[in-house]
Amino acid sequence: MEMVLAAAANCxxxxxxxxxxxxxxxxxxxxxxxxxxxxxxxxxAVSSAAAPEVPRPVxxxxxxxxxxxxKVARSMLLVPAADVAAVASRSEGKARLFAADxxxxxxxxxxxxxxxxxxxPDVDAVYMxxxxxLHVKWGTAAxxxxxxxxxxxxxxxxxxxxxxxxxxxxANGVQFMDSTxxxxxxxxxxxxxxxxxxxxxxxxxxxxxxxxxxxxxxxLQNDIRVKPDLDGLGVLGxxxxxxxxxxxxxVDYELPKNVVALHHPVKNQAGVLLAxxxxxxxxxxxxxxxxxxxxxxxxxxxxxxGTNGTIHVTDLVIPYEEKxxxxxxxxxxxxxxxxxxxxxxxxxxxxxxxxxxxxLMVQEFCRLVQGIRDxxxxxxxxxxxxxxxxxxxxxxxxxxxxxGFESVDVAS
Amino acid sequence: MEMVLAAAANCxxxxxxxxxxxxxxxxxxxxxxxxxxxxxxxxxAVSSAAAPEVPRPVxxxxxxxxxxxxKVARSMLLVPAADVAAVASRSEGKARLFAADxxxxxxxxxxxxxxxxxxxPDVDAVYMxxxxxLHVKWGTAAxxxxxxxxxxxxxxxxxxxxxxxxxxxxANGVQFMDSTxxxxxxxxxxxxxxxxxxxxxxxxxxxxxxxxxxxxxxxLQNDIRVKPDLDGLGVLGxxxxxxxxxxxxxVDYELPKNVVALHHPVKNQAGVLLAxxxxxxxxxxxxxxxxxxxxxxxxxxxxxxGTNGTIHVTDLVIPYEEKxxxxxxxxxxxxxxxxxxxxxxxxxxxxxxxxxxxxLMVQEFCRLVQGIRDxxxxxxxxxxxxxxxxxxxxxxxxxxxxxGFESVDVAS
Numbered sequence: 001m002e003m004v005l006a007a008a009a010n011c012x013x014x015x016x017x018x019x020x021x022x023x024x025x026x027x028x029x030x031x032x033x034x035x036x037x038x039x040x041x042x043x044x045a046v047s048s049a050a051a052p053e054v055p056r057p058v059x060x061x062x063x064x065x066x067x068x069x070x071k072v073a074r075s076m077l078l079v080p081a082a083d084v085a086a087v088a089s090r091s092e093g094k095a096r097l098f099a100a101d102x103x104x105x106x107x108x109x110x111x112x113x114x115x116x117x118x119x120x121p122d123v124d125a126v127y128m129x130x131x132x133x134l135h136v137k138w139g140t141a142a143x144x145x146x147x148x149x150x151x152x153x154x155x156x157x158x159x160x161x162x163x164x165x166x167x168x169x170x171a172n173g174v175q176f177m178d179s180t181x182x183x184x185x186x187x188x189x190x191x192x193x194x195x196x197x198x199x200x201x202x203x204x205x206x207x208x209x210x211x212x213x214x215x216x217x218x219x220l221q222n223d224i225r226v227k228p229d230l231d232g233l234g235v236l237g238x239x240x241x242x243x244x245x246x247x248x249x250x251v252d253y254e255l256p257k258n259v260v261a262l263h264h265p266v267k268n269q270a271g272v273l274l275a276x277x278x279x280x281x282x283x284x285x286x287x288x289x290x291x292x293x294x295x296x297x298x299x300x301x302x303x304x305x306g307t308n309g310t311i312h313v314t315d316l317v318i319p320y321e322e323k324x325x326x327x328x329x330x331x332x333x334x335x336x337x338x339x340x341x342x343x344x345x346x347x348x349x350x351x352x353x354x355x356x357x358x359x360l361m362v363q364e365f366c367r368l369v370q371g372i373r374d375x376x377x378x379x380x381x382x383x384x385x386x387x388x389x390x391x392x393x394x395x396x397x398x399x400x401x402x403x404g405f406e407s408v409d410v411a412s
Numbered sequence: 413m414e415m416v417l418a419a420a421a422n423c424x425x426x427x428x429x430x431x432x433x434x435x436x437x438x439x440x441x442x443x444x445x446x447x448x449x450x451x452x453x454x455x456x457a458v459s460s461a462a463a464p465e466v467p468r469p470v471x472x473x474x475x476x477x478x479x480x481x482x483k484v485a486r487s488m489l490l491v492p493a494a495d496v497a498a499v500a501s502r503s504e505g506k507a508r509l510f511a512a513d514x515x516x517x518x519x520x521x522x523x524x525x526x527x528x529x530x531x532x533p534d535v536d537a538v539y540m541x542x543x544x545x546l547h548v549k550w551g552t553a554a555x556x557x558x559x560x561x562x563x564x565x566x567x568x569x570x571x572x573x574x575x576x577x578x579x580x581x582x583a584n585g586v587q588f589m590d591s592t593x594x595x596x597x598x599x600x601x602x603x604x605x606x607x608x609x610x611x612x613x614x615x616x617x618x619x620x621x622x623x624x625x626x627x628x629x630x631x632l633q634n635d636i637r638v639k640p641d642l643d644g645l646g647v648l649g650x651x652x653x654x655x656x657x658x659x660x661x662x663v664d665y666e667l668p669k670n671v672v673a674l675h676h677p678v679k680n681q682a683g684v685l686l687a688x689x690x691x692x693x694x695x696x697x698x699x700x701x702x703x704x705x706x707x708x709x710x711x712x713x714x715x716x717x718g719t720n721g722t723i724h725v726t727d728l729v730i731p732y733e734e735k736x737x738x739x740x741x742x743x744x745x746x747x748x749x750x751x752x753x754x755x756x757x758x759x760x761x762x763x764x765x766x767x768x769x770x771x772l773m774v775q776e777f778c779r780l781v782q783g784i785r786d787x788x789x790x791x792x793x794x795x796x797x798x799x800x801x802x803x804x805x806x807x808x809x810x811x812x813x814x815x816g817f818e819s820v821d822v823a824s
Contacts, residue, residue, distance in 0.1 A: 071750045205687070205708045208620055208701070213747075214719060260675065262701070263693045263819070275617070277699065279691065281675045287689065289620070289674070289701045296617045296717045298745035298754065301724075305708045307626060312713075314724060314740075314758070321753045328726075333710035335625075338483045340768060341733045342710060346726070356752060407675070 055370040059085035060362075061123035061147070063114055063138065064130040065098040066224070068152060072127055072179070073102045075359035081366035084108055085124075088117035114138055118145045125369050127362075128152060129179070131230035132237060136161045143168035148175040148369045150362075151387075154237030158398075159391040166384045175368045177361075177383040178390075180245055182317050184360035187325040187351035188249070191311055195250060195304055200331045202308030205286055207250045209243040210301045211317055212275075212293035220294070226272050234273035235294050236394060242317045243290035244393045245386070246302045247280060253386050255411035256280040256288070259393060261400035266295060278397040283411075308332055312346070322356045467782040471497035472774075473535035473559070475526055475550065476542040477510040478636070480564060484539055484591070485514045487771035493778035496520055497536075500529035526550055530557045537781050539774075540564060541591070543642035544649060548573045555580035560587040560781045562774075563799075566649030570810075571803040578796045587780045589773075589795040590802075592657055594729050596772040599737040599763035600661070603723055607662060607716055612743045614720030617698055619662045621655040622713040623729060624687075624705035632706070638684050646685035647706045648806060654729045655702035656805045657798070658714045659692060665798050667823035668692040668700070671805060673812035678707060690809040695823075720744055724758070734768045 060082055062069055076082040084104050089095035092112030099108050111117040117126065118141055125148035130138055132154050139156075142149050149169055155178050156162035169176040182188055194200045215223070224230040225238045233240075248255075258281050265276035277291035302316045309331035319325035328346040336343045355363065371377035396408045472494055474481055488494040496516050501507035504524030511520050523529040529538070530553055537560035542550055544566050551568075554561050561581055567590050568574035581588040594600055606612045627635070636642040637650045645652075660667075670693050677688035689703035714728045721743035731737035740758040748755045767775065783789030808820045 068751075071752065074750060202709070206622065206624075206689075206703050206705065208622060208703070208713075210618065210620060210715065210717060212618075212717060213745075258675070260672075260817075262691050262699055263670070263672065264697050264699050266697065277618075277691075277701070279674050279689075279701070285676050285678065287674055287676050287703065289689070289691070289703070291618050291620070291699065291701070291717075293618065293717075296719055297614070297721045297742055298747070299715075299717050299722045299742070301620075301715060303622065303711075303713060305622060305624060305703075305705075305711050307708055309709045310711045312726060315754065318747065318751055318753065320757050321748075330709055330711070333625075335710070335730065336733075338486060339480075339730055340483065341730065342727065345732050405672075 055081065055374050057081050057083040058148075058366040058369045058373070059083050059122055059124045061086040061088060061117045061120060061126045062098075063088050063117050063126050063128045063142070065089045065094055066129050069098070069127070069129045070102055072129065072358050072362065073098075073104065075356055076127075076362050077103060078355055078359045079363045079366060081370060082362050085122055086111055086117055086120050088112070088114050090114070118142055118147060124148060124373060125150065125175070125365070127179070131224045131227075132157055133230050133232065136164055139165040140168040143172045143174050143176075146172055146174060148365070148372070150177050150179055150365050152179045153241045153390075154231070154233050154394060155387050155391060157232050159388065159395045162388060162391045166388060169379065169384065173372065173379060175365065175372055175379045175383070176387070177365050177368070178387045179361065180242070181358045181361050182242070183245070183249070184364055185319065185325055185351070185357040186353050186360070187313070187319070187327060190349065190351050191313065191327055192249070194309075194311060194329060195306070196252070198308070200309050200329065201304065201306035201311065204250055204304055204306045206305040207247050207286075207288035208301070208303045209246045209288075209290040209316070210292070210299050211239040211242050212291070212296040213239070213298045214296060215294040220268070220274070225294075226268055226270070226274070228270045228272050232272060233394065233398065234267075235292050236273045236276055236397060238292075239294075239317070240276065240290070240292035240397070241390060241394065242300075243292050244397070245390050246316055247288040247290060248386065248389055248393065250288075250302070250304045251282065251286060253389055254282060255389055255392065257283045257411050258407045258409050259396040259400055260407045261397050261405050262291065263405055265401050266293070273401070276397070276401060278400060280393070319357070323354070324350050324352045326350050467493065467786050469493050469495040470560075470778040470781045470785070471495050471534055471536045472778075473498040473500060473529045473532060473538045474510075475500045475529050475538050475540045475554070477501045477506055478541050481510070481539070481541045482514055484541065484770050484774065485510075485516065487768055488539075488774050489515060490767055490771045491775045491778060493782060494774050497534055498523055498529055498532050500524070500526050502526070526553075530554055530559060535559060536785060537562065537587070537777070539591070543636045543639075544569055545642050545644065548576055551577035552580040555584045555586050555588075558584055558586060560777070560784070562589050562591055562777050564591045565653045565802075566643070566645050566806060567799050567803060569644050571800070571807045574800060574803045578800065581791065581796065585784065585791060587777065587784060587791045587795070588799070589777050589780070590799045591773065592654070593770045593773050594654070595657070595661070596776055597731065597737055597763070597769040598765050598772070599725075599731070599739060602761070602763050603725065603739055604661070606721075606723060606741060607718070608664070610720070612721050612741065613716065613718035613723065616662055616716055616718045618717040619659050619698075619700035620713070620715045621658045621700070621702040621728070622704070622711050623651040623654050624703070624708040625651070625710045626708060627706040632680070632686070637706075638680055638682070638686070640682045640684050644684060645806065645810065646679075647704050648685045648688055648809060651729070652688065652702070652704040652809070653802060653806065654712075655704050656809070657802050658728055659700040659702060660798065660801055660805065662700075662714070662716045663694065663698060665801055666694060667801055667804065669695045669823050670819045670821050671808040671812055672819045673809050673817050674703065675817050677813050678705070685813070688809070688813060690812060692805070731769070735766065736762050736764045738762050
């Protein structure tokens with residue numbers, strides 16, 4: 001895909017969240033348009049009378065060049081509302097290499113420090129795949145410079161550390177969203193519809209999630225996710241995040257009342273979790289269990305069991321393939337005569353998408369940023385809200401592991 | 413199916429476990445053959461020279477006419493090695509009705525008491541679908557009369573109560589087997605092969621089982637499984653049994669080291685469990701969780717997660733249909749490039765069977781009984797062994813529920 005929008009080199013305007021723009025971005029032609037955000041002095045509109053108003057793309061800065069950034073950068077190229085305007089790494093060379101390797105347009109600005117990216121006035125929003133231990137500093141800094149923030153998960157080493165980030169986003173009127181990609185897959189929306197449907201699933205009573213992959217020796221020695229000073233939550237913060245988010249998603253984000261960790265968590269020599277799990281309990285009797293591991297074969301299950309029906313998905317976090325994602329539903333299932341079978345059999349569903357789920361995430365993030373930037377819409381509170389809840393439950397599980405698997409209260 | 417074998421009315425021989433018989437049973441013709449077990453005085457062999465030696469069918473007595481007995485009786489009619497020789501209920505009328513309703517042959521003896529069935533010398537073995545609280549008395553009595561015992565689950569109200577039954581079986585040289593039907597499905601054998609295969613699944617590290625069905629109001633008020641004096645273990649003994657057996661099956665029957673019940677078990681007003689669960693822990697770090705419920709939609713999941721692979725089955729206890737049963741396997745699953753999918757995708761397997769799984773159970777039970785009765789083979793110790801282990805874990809879960817979800821030690 002051709003990336004043609006080049007921000008004018010002399011643009012220096014600060015973010016204005018209620019300054020509606022009508023600049024068009026064309027990805028299909030090679031017309032170069034001036035992007036001008038310098039305020040009332042340059043209110044240029046391109047063919048505003050002839051064409052429908054298409055919001056100007058969001059100028060994204062990628063802050064950190066880890067492997068997950070490659071996947072997200074690729075998806076940004078697929079989203080018309082997104083423009084990768086800049087890339088930053090601790091070394092300019094690494095950022096330059098990332099831009100070249102990932103097909104970013106030639107005008108993409110290369111920054112040799114995170115500070116420089118945040119100082120770049122032609123960046124509206126930051127995607128931040130840094131190690132978690134750096135999130136408080138840089139996430140807060142980004143928000144304080146008026147950059148909208150798409151933050152990799154786990155969003156903070158603990159719930160308390162998330163608060164300054166969210167507070168800075170709120171104070172500066174920028175959108176916060178964590179990078180939980182599967183949330184944005186249309187399958188998730190479809191399943192949500194069914195989970196909420198009293199007739200199909202009824203009252204959700206039990207949920208189980210299992211997410212694991214078999215990390216190789218290099219990962220177990222060197223990945224940031226096994227380093228206490230980088231991603232100290234280990235597997236719990238990485239794929240346990242998905243388990244917990246999946247459970248919260250299934251109960252429409254009602255926090256559990258208490259959490260009890262499973263025994264036998266596995267830690268590495270530095271004390272970082274490699275496998276663990278927990279049971280979660282709600283005041284009305286709902287129960288959930290989850291298990292996450294870096295030490296077993298790729299598994300991504302979410303099962304939601306309600307009074308009337310059951311939903312099974314076995315590739316929750318990353319669908320088996322990009323463009324279609326399956327799940328199955330049992331609803332009002334009876335036994336066949338003499339309990340010799342099931343009636344009806346489960347129904348299989350497949351939800352297709354043209355954009356991969358991370359592209360849909362970027363698209364949704366950009367849509368929200370455009371609303372804020374161009375039309376004075378307020379940031380969407382749902383996203384920081386569910387991030388906070390996820391992080392609170394992560395904390396509770398960690399606390400239960402640390403206190404010898406005692407129950408830890410969550411919601412009062 | 414025509415049932416034509418009629419036992420001679422004057423047969424009075426006691427059981428002889430090493431007295432080989434060569435009587436043929438024909439199910440395809442209507443020839444009536446004399447069944448003679450009265451010892452050396454009447455060693456009649458029918459066409460023993462001309463035909464291959466087919467063991468004489470096992471003369472089964474059905475002791476109790478509950479709904480599960482209908483299903484098992486039907487399967488007995490499909491098994492050449494089985495002959496339903498007698499039916500007993502507390503009322504002769506009920507037993508007679510059962511025989512008629514279930515297509516039992518006209519010569520089937522009808523007994524108006526359990527005692528009478530056990531006194532019937534022409535019954536080799538008893539299938540006992542009585543309420544659990546009656547198992548100690550009648551299971552023990554059956555074994556003491558030399559009857560082989562196919563006992564419905566849960567086999568006893570607690571592990572201690574199972575012991576006299578198993579001891580009586582052992583002392584009297586009769587086969588014991590619990591009626592866990594899915595154990596006998598060829599799918600189970602196929603999955604066992606894969607679970608045991610280091611290359612396919614590797615080391616089993618995590619197991620989850622969920623079994624539930626939505627009981628209707630009549631069940632919740634009147635079924636024996638909600639009555640403290642009949643099946644006092646409630647859902648834990650009924651379908652929790654399958655969860656626990658499934659877990660033990662997955663670890664090749666190694667007992668867990670300890671068990672912790674999930675919070676929020678649901679009990680009825682009489683204190684009988686309607687929904688509950690637990691986590692199980694092995695010394696080597698294996699972990700399992702299960703949940704069982706009478707209060708949610710039909711669900712029968714077993715997931716086994718190993719270092720190299722994962723097995724999913726979602727109709728473990730009763731396959732969706734009688735003659736074929738599916739499961740899926742992920743093995744050595746990698747992420748596709750950029751973690752945008754799975755490579756390979758899970759493989760789907762379907763295992764077919766001509767006999768329903770309960771028929772295969774009856775067939776296996778009869779095969780063992782024939783070996784004991786006709787060829788002096790010793791009873792197969794595997795079956796009482798896994799029953800005992802299942803019952804021990806049931807006990808531990810119950811103890812953990814009763815002690816406020818504290819850990820309960822199982823294996824020392």
